[in-house]
Amino acid sequence: QLNQKHMINLVLFGKPGAGKGTQAEFLKEKYNLKHISTGDVFRFNIKNGTDLGTLAKSYIDKGDLVPDEVTIKMLQEEVEKNPDADGFIFDGFPRTAAQAEALDNFLESKDMKINATIALEANDEVLLERLLERGKVSGRSDDQDIAKIRNRFDEYNVKTTPVKEFYESQDKFYTVDGIGTLAEITERLTKVIEDLE
Ligand code: AP5
Numbered sequence: 046q047l048n049q050k051h052m053i054n055l056v057l058f059g060k061p062g063a064g065k066g067t068q069a070e071f072l073k074e075k076y077n078l079k080h081i082s083t084g085d086v087f088r089f090n091i092k093n094g095t096d097l098g099t100l101a102k103s104y105i106d107k108g109d110l111v112p113d114e115v116t117i118k119m120l121q122e123e124v125e126k127n128p129d130a131d132g133f134i135f136d137g138f139p140r141t142a143a144q145a146e147a148l149d150n151f152l153e154s155k156d157m158k159i160n161a162t163i164a165l166e167a168n169d170e171v172l173l174e175r176l177l178e179r180g181k182v183s184g185r186s187d188d189q190d191i192a193k194i195r196n197r198f199d200e201y202n203v204k205t206t207p208v209k210e211f212y213e214s215q216d217k218f219y220t221v222d223g224i225g226t227l228a229e230i231t232e233r234l235t236k237v238i239e240d241l242e
Pocket of ligand 1: 064067085139
Protein backbone atom coordinates (compact mmCIF):
# COMPACT_ATOMS: atom_id res chain seq x y z
CA GLN A 46 0.00 0.00 0.00
CA LEU A 47 1.22 3.49 -0.85
CA ASN A 48 2.22 5.65 2.10
CA GLN A 49 4.82 8.27 2.83
CA LYS A 50 6.77 6.59 5.62
CA HIS A 51 9.83 5.52 3.64
CA MET A 52 8.96 7.21 0.42
CA ILE A 53 10.65 9.92 -1.54
CA ASN A 54 8.58 11.76 -4.10
CA LEU A 55 10.29 14.28 -6.34
CA VAL A 56 9.13 16.71 -8.97
CA LEU A 57 11.69 17.37 -11.69
CA PHE A 58 10.96 20.82 -12.97
CA GLY A 59 12.27 22.97 -15.79
CA LYS A 60 11.64 24.29 -19.27
CA PRO A 61 11.37 22.04 -22.31
CA GLY A 62 14.80 20.55 -22.97
CA ALA A 63 16.13 21.26 -19.47
CA GLY A 64 17.06 17.58 -19.03
CA LYS A 65 14.20 16.35 -16.83
CA GLY A 66 13.73 13.07 -18.70
CA THR A 67 17.45 12.45 -19.05
CA GLN A 68 18.17 12.96 -15.35
CA ALA A 69 15.07 11.05 -14.24
CA GLU A 70 16.56 7.94 -15.86
CA PHE A 71 19.62 8.17 -13.58
CA LEU A 72 17.73 9.11 -10.43
CA LYS A 73 15.13 6.37 -10.75
CA GLU A 74 17.90 3.74 -10.73
CA LYS A 75 19.81 5.36 -7.92
CA TYR A 76 16.83 5.72 -5.57
CA ASN A 77 14.60 2.95 -6.91
CA LEU A 78 11.81 5.30 -7.88
CA LYS A 79 9.02 5.01 -10.40
CA HIS A 80 9.46 7.61 -13.15
CA ILE A 81 6.25 9.12 -14.49
CA SER A 82 6.68 11.43 -17.48
CA THR A 83 3.33 12.84 -18.58
CA GLY A 84 4.85 13.66 -21.98
CA ASP A 85 5.91 10.00 -22.39
CA VAL A 86 2.45 8.75 -21.38
CA PHE A 87 0.84 11.07 -23.95
CA ARG A 88 3.28 9.97 -26.66
CA PHE A 89 2.59 6.31 -25.82
CA ASN A 90 -1.15 6.95 -26.23
CA ILE A 91 -0.62 8.82 -29.50
CA LYS A 92 1.45 5.92 -30.84
CA ASN A 93 -1.26 3.47 -29.88
CA GLY A 94 -4.08 5.56 -31.30
CA THR A 95 -6.13 5.75 -28.09
CA ASP A 96 -8.83 8.40 -27.56
CA LEU A 97 -6.55 10.08 -25.05
CA GLY A 98 -3.77 10.07 -27.64
CA THR A 99 -5.99 11.65 -30.29
CA LEU A 100 -7.05 14.37 -27.91
CA ALA A 101 -3.52 15.03 -26.62
CA LYS A 102 -2.03 15.13 -30.11
CA SER A 103 -4.10 18.14 -31.10
CA TYR A 104 -2.44 20.14 -28.32
CA ILE A 105 1.05 18.64 -28.34
CA ASP A 106 1.52 19.16 -32.09
CA LYS A 107 1.12 22.88 -31.55
CA GLY A 108 3.27 23.00 -28.43
CA ASP A 109 0.24 23.83 -26.25
CA LEU A 110 -0.44 22.25 -22.87
CA VAL A 111 -3.08 19.51 -22.73
CA PRO A 112 -6.09 20.58 -20.57
CA ASP A 113 -5.70 20.12 -16.82
CA GLU A 114 -8.67 17.76 -16.26
CA VAL A 115 -7.30 15.27 -18.76
CA THR A 116 -3.72 15.44 -17.52
CA ILE A 117 -4.60 15.27 -13.83
CA LYS A 118 -6.78 12.19 -14.31
CA MET A 119 -4.08 10.46 -16.31
CA LEU A 120 -1.42 11.22 -13.71
CA GLN A 121 -3.57 9.85 -10.90
CA GLU A 122 -4.10 6.64 -12.83
CA GLU A 123 -0.36 6.26 -13.39
CA VAL A 124 0.30 6.60 -9.65
CA GLU A 125 -2.43 4.08 -8.85
CA LYS A 126 -0.94 1.57 -11.27
CA ASN A 127 2.14 1.43 -9.02
CA PRO A 128 0.93 0.67 -5.48
CA ASP A 129 4.26 -0.92 -4.50
CA ALA A 130 6.54 1.94 -5.58
CA ASP A 131 9.11 3.25 -3.10
CA GLY A 132 8.45 6.70 -4.47
CA PHE A 133 7.92 8.64 -7.66
CA ILE A 134 9.72 11.05 -9.93
CA PHE A 135 7.15 13.32 -11.53
CA ASP A 136 8.62 14.61 -14.80
CA GLY A 137 6.63 17.24 -16.67
CA PHE A 138 3.92 17.35 -14.01
CA PRO A 139 2.67 19.56 -12.41
CA ARG A 140 2.79 22.21 -15.11
CA THR A 141 0.04 24.55 -13.92
CA ALA A 142 -0.98 25.82 -10.48
CA ALA A 143 -4.19 23.77 -10.76
CA GLN A 144 -2.16 20.61 -11.41
CA ALA A 145 0.10 21.36 -8.44
CA GLU A 146 -2.89 21.73 -6.15
CA ALA A 147 -4.55 18.62 -7.51
CA LEU A 148 -1.34 16.65 -6.98
CA ASP A 149 -1.03 17.81 -3.37
CA ASN A 150 -4.65 16.86 -2.63
CA PHE A 151 -4.36 13.52 -4.37
CA LEU A 152 -1.12 12.60 -2.57
CA GLU A 153 -2.55 13.72 0.75
CA SER A 154 -5.53 11.41 0.23
CA LYS A 155 -2.98 8.56 -0.02
CA ASP A 156 -0.94 9.72 2.96
CA MET A 157 1.85 10.79 0.63
CA LYS A 158 3.56 14.10 -0.15
CA ILE A 159 6.10 15.77 -2.41
CA ASN A 160 9.48 15.94 -0.67
CA ALA A 161 11.15 18.29 -3.13
CA THR A 162 10.68 20.03 -6.45
CA ILE A 163 14.00 20.45 -8.21
CA ALA A 164 14.33 22.78 -11.18
CA LEU A 165 16.98 22.28 -13.83
CA GLU A 166 18.00 25.68 -15.15
CA ALA A 167 19.32 26.54 -18.58
CA ASN A 168 18.80 29.51 -20.87
CA ASP A 169 16.46 29.48 -23.87
CA GLU A 170 19.22 29.48 -26.47
CA VAL A 171 20.79 26.31 -25.06
CA LEU A 172 17.38 24.67 -24.76
CA LEU A 173 16.39 25.60 -28.29
CA GLU A 174 19.59 24.09 -29.64
CA ARG A 175 19.10 20.85 -27.69
CA LEU A 176 15.51 20.44 -28.88
CA LEU A 177 16.25 21.16 -32.52
CA GLU A 178 19.07 18.63 -32.34
CA ARG A 179 16.82 16.00 -30.75
CA GLY A 180 14.02 16.76 -33.27
CA LYS A 181 16.29 15.60 -36.06
CA VAL A 182 16.55 12.08 -34.64
CA SER A 183 13.48 11.56 -32.43
CA GLY A 184 10.91 12.80 -34.91
CA ARG A 185 9.03 14.47 -32.04
CA SER A 186 6.39 16.66 -33.69
CA ASP A 187 6.91 19.43 -31.16
CA ASP A 188 10.70 19.62 -31.68
CA GLN A 189 10.53 20.17 -35.42
CA ASP A 190 10.43 23.92 -35.74
CA ILE A 191 11.47 27.00 -33.85
CA ALA A 192 7.95 28.48 -33.67
CA LYS A 193 6.58 25.40 -31.85
CA ILE A 194 9.49 25.32 -29.45
CA ARG A 195 9.06 29.03 -28.72
CA ASN A 196 5.37 28.38 -28.08
CA ARG A 197 6.33 25.68 -25.54
CA PHE A 198 8.59 28.23 -23.80
CA ASP A 199 5.70 30.73 -23.81
CA GLU A 200 3.33 28.15 -22.34
CA TYR A 201 5.92 27.50 -19.65
CA ASN A 202 6.40 31.20 -18.87
CA VAL A 203 2.69 31.90 -18.60
CA LYS A 204 1.21 28.71 -17.12
CA THR A 205 4.07 26.82 -15.47
CA THR A 206 5.95 29.59 -13.68
CA PRO A 207 3.25 29.78 -10.93
CA VAL A 208 4.14 26.19 -9.97
CA LYS A 209 7.50 27.49 -8.79
CA GLU A 210 5.79 29.90 -6.39
CA PHE A 211 3.47 27.12 -5.23
CA TYR A 212 6.41 24.98 -4.05
CA GLU A 213 8.48 27.95 -2.86
CA SER A 214 5.69 28.83 -0.47
CA GLN A 215 6.02 25.31 0.95
CA ASP A 216 9.83 25.59 1.17
CA LYS A 217 10.23 22.68 -1.21
CA PHE A 218 11.72 24.39 -4.25
CA TYR A 219 15.36 23.85 -5.20
CA THR A 220 17.31 24.88 -8.28
CA VAL A 221 20.21 23.19 -9.96
CA ASP A 222 22.39 24.41 -12.84
CA GLY A 223 21.27 22.35 -15.83
CA ILE A 224 24.32 23.06 -17.96
CA GLY A 225 27.25 20.68 -17.80
CA THR A 226 27.90 17.00 -18.36
CA LEU A 227 25.12 14.54 -17.51
CA ALA A 228 27.21 13.19 -14.62
CA GLU A 229 27.82 16.66 -13.21
CA ILE A 230 24.13 17.41 -13.23
CA THR A 231 23.22 14.07 -11.64
CA GLU A 232 25.74 14.90 -8.91
CA ARG A 233 24.10 18.30 -8.29
CA LEU A 234 20.66 16.70 -8.07
CA THR A 235 21.94 13.97 -5.78
CA LYS A 236 23.35 16.56 -3.42
CA VAL A 237 19.96 18.25 -3.11
CA ILE A 238 18.23 14.90 -2.50
CA GLU A 239 20.74 13.70 0.10
CA ASP A 240 20.43 16.99 1.96
CA LEU A 241 16.65 16.58 2.36
CA GLU A 242 15.54 15.73 5.89
P1 AP5 B 1 7.24 16.69 -22.31
O1 AP5 B 1 7.49 15.40 -22.92
O2 AP5 B 1 7.22 16.81 -20.85
O3 AP5 B 1 8.24 17.70 -22.99
P2 AP5 B 1 8.99 18.96 -22.38
O4 AP5 B 1 8.72 19.49 -21.06
O5 AP5 B 1 8.86 19.91 -23.48
O6 AP5 B 1 10.30 18.35 -22.02
P3 AP5 B 1 11.30 17.61 -22.92
O7 AP5 B 1 11.08 16.18 -22.94
O8 AP5 B 1 11.39 18.33 -24.23
O9 AP5 B 1 12.58 18.04 -22.12
P4 AP5 B 1 13.29 17.44 -20.83
O10 AP5 B 1 13.44 18.52 -19.81
O11 AP5 B 1 12.72 16.16 -20.38
O12 AP5 B 1 14.71 17.25 -21.46
P5 AP5 B 1 15.38 15.91 -21.99
O13 AP5 B 1 15.98 15.16 -20.87
O14 AP5 B 1 14.45 15.21 -22.92
O15 AP5 B 1 5.84 17.30 -22.83
C1 AP5 B 1 5.51 17.33 -24.20
C2 AP5 B 1 4.13 17.92 -24.39
O16 AP5 B 1 3.16 17.08 -23.74
C3 AP5 B 1 3.91 19.32 -23.79
O17 AP5 B 1 4.31 20.35 -24.65
C4 AP5 B 1 2.39 19.29 -23.58
O18 AP5 B 1 1.71 19.49 -24.79
C5 AP5 B 1 2.14 17.86 -23.14
N1 AP5 B 1 2.23 17.73 -21.67
C6 AP5 B 1 3.14 17.00 -20.97
N2 AP5 B 1 2.93 17.13 -19.66
C7 AP5 B 1 1.86 17.95 -19.52
C8 AP5 B 1 1.18 18.49 -18.39
N3 AP5 B 1 1.56 18.20 -17.14
N4 AP5 B 1 0.13 19.31 -18.63
C9 AP5 B 1 -0.27 19.61 -19.87
N5 AP5 B 1 0.35 19.15 -20.98
C10 AP5 B 1 1.41 18.34 -20.80
O19 AP5 B 1 16.59 16.57 -22.82
C11 AP5 B 1 16.35 17.31 -23.97
C12 AP5 B 1 17.49 17.06 -24.96
O20 AP5 B 1 18.70 17.62 -24.45
C13 AP5 B 1 17.79 15.58 -25.21
O21 AP5 B 1 18.12 15.40 -26.54
C14 AP5 B 1 18.97 15.30 -24.29
O22 AP5 B 1 19.79 14.28 -24.79
C15 AP5 B 1 19.70 16.62 -24.29
N6 AP5 B 1 20.36 16.90 -23.01
C16 AP5 B 1 19.87 16.64 -21.77
N7 AP5 B 1 20.75 17.04 -20.83
C17 AP5 B 1 21.80 17.58 -21.51
C18 AP5 B 1 23.03 18.18 -21.08
N8 AP5 B 1 23.33 18.31 -19.80
N9 AP5 B 1 23.87 18.63 -22.03
C19 AP5 B 1 23.56 18.52 -23.37
N10 AP5 B 1 22.42 17.95 -23.82
C20 AP5 B 1 21.57 17.48 -22.89
